[in-house]
Amino acid sequence: MVNTSGSFKAKQYKTAEDAVDAVTRIYNASTQYLRENFDAYCDGVKMPKRVSAHYPYVRITTKYAKRSDTRFSYGFAPRPGTYSTTVTRPDLFEKYYCEQLRLLIKNHDISVEVGLSKTPIPLHFALGEDFHLERNLDEEKVANLPNVFDVPDLDIMDDEIANGAFTVSPESPDAPLALFIAPRVDLSLQRLKHYCGSKPSHFQNYILFTNYQFYIDEFVMMCQDMMRKTEDPLLLKQREQYTAFVEPGDKVTLNENISDHSEKASEGASLSRLPQMPAYHLKRADGSGITMINIGVGPSNAKTITDHVAVLRPHAWLMLGHCAGLRNSQRLGDYVLAHGYLREDNILDEFLSPSIPIPALAEIQQALEKAVAKVTGNEGYDLKKVMRTGTVATTDDRNWELKSYLTQNIRLSQSRAIALDMESGTIAANGFRFRVPYGTLLCVSDKPLHGQLKLPGMADSFYRERVEQHLKIGLLTMTYLRDLSPEKLHSRKLRSFDEPAFQ
Numbered sequence: 164m165v166n167t168s169g170s171f172k173a174k175q176y177k178t179a180e181d182a183v184d185a186v187t188r189i190y191n192a193s194t195q196y197l198r199e200n201f202d203a204y205c206d207g208v209k210m211p212k213r214v215s216a217h218y219p220y221v222r223i224t225t226k227y228a229k230r231s232d233t234r235f236s237y238g239f240a241p242r243p244g245t246y247s248t249t250v251t252r253p254d255l256f257e258k259y260y261c262e263q264l265r266l267l268i269k270n271h272d273i274s275v276e277v278g279l280s281k282t283p284i285p286l287h288f289a290l291g292e293d294f295h296l297e298r299n300l301d302e303e304k305v306a307n308l309p310n311v312f313d314v315p316d317l318d319i320m321d322d323e324i325a326n327g328a329f330t331v332s333p334e335s336p337d338a339p340l341a342l343f344i345a346p347r348v349d350l351s352l353q354r355l356k357h358y359c360g361s362k363p364s365h366f367q368n369y370i371l372f373t374n375y376q377f378y379i380d381e382f383v384m385m386c387q388d389m390m391r392k393t394e395d396p397l398l399l400k401q402r403e404q405y406t407a408f409v410e411p412g413d414k415v416t417l418n419e420n421i422s423d424h425s426e427k428a429s430e431g432a433s434l435s436r437l438p439q440m441p442a443y444h445l446k447r448a449d450g451s452g453i454t455m456i457n458i459g460v461g462p463s464n465a466k467t468i469t470d471h472v473a474v475l476r477p478h479a480w481l482m483l484g485h486c487a488g489l490r491n492s493q494r495l496g497d498y499v500l501a502h503g504y505l506r507e508d509n510i511l512d513e514f515l516s517p518s519i520p521i522p523a524l525a526e527i528q529q530a531l532e533k534a535v536a537k538v539t540g541n542e543g544y545d546l547k548k549v550m551r552t553g554t555v556a557t558t559d560d561r562n563w564e565l566k567s568y569l570t571q572n573i574r575l576s577q578s579r580a581i582a583l584d585m586e587s588g589t590i591a592a593n594g595f596r597f598r599v600p601y602g603t604l605l606c607v608s609d610k611p612l613h614g615q616l617k618l619p620g621m622a623d624s625f626y627r628e629r630v631e632q633h634l635k636i637g638l639l640t641m642t643y644l645r646d647l648s649p650e651k652l653h654s655r656k657l658r659s660f661d662e663p664a665f666q
Contacts, residue, residue, distance in 0.1 A: 173278030179264035185277040187253040189219035197289040218345040220280035222247035236655040237666040238266025247337040249345035263665045283313035288349035292356040341665035351471035359442035360411030367452035369641040370480035392419040409444040462508035465589035473597035483637045486582040488607035498550040501603035504588040505556040505578040527602035530643040553581035557588025598657040
């Protein structure tokens with residue numbers, strides 16, 4: 164026999180706000196039930212029955228496909244039918260859920276059904292990302308846990324929907340309403356805390372990825388300075404847009420130029436070492452600030468972090484990093500704006516064939532080019548002096564220079580590649596796969612094919628000269644993208660002909 168968190172009758176709601184309120188009630192009751200029983204379990208209370216609680220679901224049924232604005236890439240069901248998804252963490256996703264459901268109600272003139280799903284909430288997810296079972300239980304209780312509570316079921320936490328491989332079955336007759344089901348979202352929220360060292364609630368809608376700590380050091384200095392009090396009217400106008408700066412360990416520094424804060428300053432947890440891919444967050448009140456993550460080197464890291472950041476449904480992510488310039492006319496410090504990718508990273512081939520093109524997104528490309536022109540002072544035709552646009556090759560071999568000259572050059576020449584790195588193609592491909600707007604602006608740090616290898620002295624000099632400018636370009640690009648509404652930024656290029664309605 165199974166104890167449950169109670170019964171919630173499915174009910175129809177005519178407004179998105181009412182539907183999300185119902186989701187919140189169900190989710191809070193379910194997780195509270197699990198926490199209370201877990202506390203009893205920790206105290207040694209013998210559990211006579213299995214303890215289980217379930218995620219809320221949202222479901223819509225459409226009789227006709229209607230779109231009030233065909234320019235939108237999301238917010239509508241592609242054909243008449245029934246669509247559903249399980250949902251989680253309304254404390255994080257309230258605004259997102261409200262917007263998605265509001266569009267569905269508007270576009271289809273329907274109500275939204277909310278109820279209790281059959282998908283159990285794993286205890287690990289109900290306890291939150293700050294809880295560690297091993298710290299609170301002895302070995303015997305940890306081993307016995309699956310006999311009392313539900314634990315994560317990896318069989319249902321795949322990316323079939325995002326990969327376009329989901330099929331409706333008698334057991335799951337509804338078509339998917341969202342790219343990710345609730346347990347998949349919860350898993351990624353836990354992983355973000357593990358890999359990045361900060362709570363998912365701190366992550367912002369605009370993400371910068373880099374593969375060098377130099378960029379992070381510069382970002383930290385800029386953000387800390389932005390939090391300081393100023394009497395300069397121009398600086399004040401810029402600084403008061405941001406509410407706080409958060410570093411790994413959830414160290415929160417509040418903006419001294421703002422008197423009314425919704426969160427408190429905190430020294431955070433004391434970290435003996437940085438996490439694998441530390442994240443830093445320049446926050447805005449509406450979540451439209453900038454998160455910067457040092458993903459380290461290689462396509463595996465790039466896939467890992469974007470797999471998990473994607474559940475947050477950011478409005479854009481960009482790669483700012485270094486690359487090998489492949490053209491003799493390039494100089495160290497020149498910029499490369501990727502408009503195509505030669506994908507030889509091999510990390511996503513199972514889910515997204517290398518034969519599938521990854522298109523450049525006009526809104527991202529225009530913002531990046533505009534930012535480069537603004538920061539460098541090179542306008543129009545003169546922009547070619549400092550930047551090239553073309554194909555970026557991404558490899559999984561850090562020592563690619565050691566391959567045979569003929570072997571490595573054939574593909575690079577045929578693709579017309581102008582630069583090579585180890586992360587950009589992966590980040591762009593996963594953005595395409597998960598419907599997150601993406602872009603790449605790299606900086607040439609070496610030219611191995613032309614005798615300029617990345618050696619310690621040369622690299623250090625280059626880093627000092629270029630990092631600050633490159634980072635300013637990335638931050639300005641995000642400002643330009645933020646000025647666009649999300650519906651303009653989320654391109655129809657990222658959506659197929661049979662898509663889940665949620666963005």
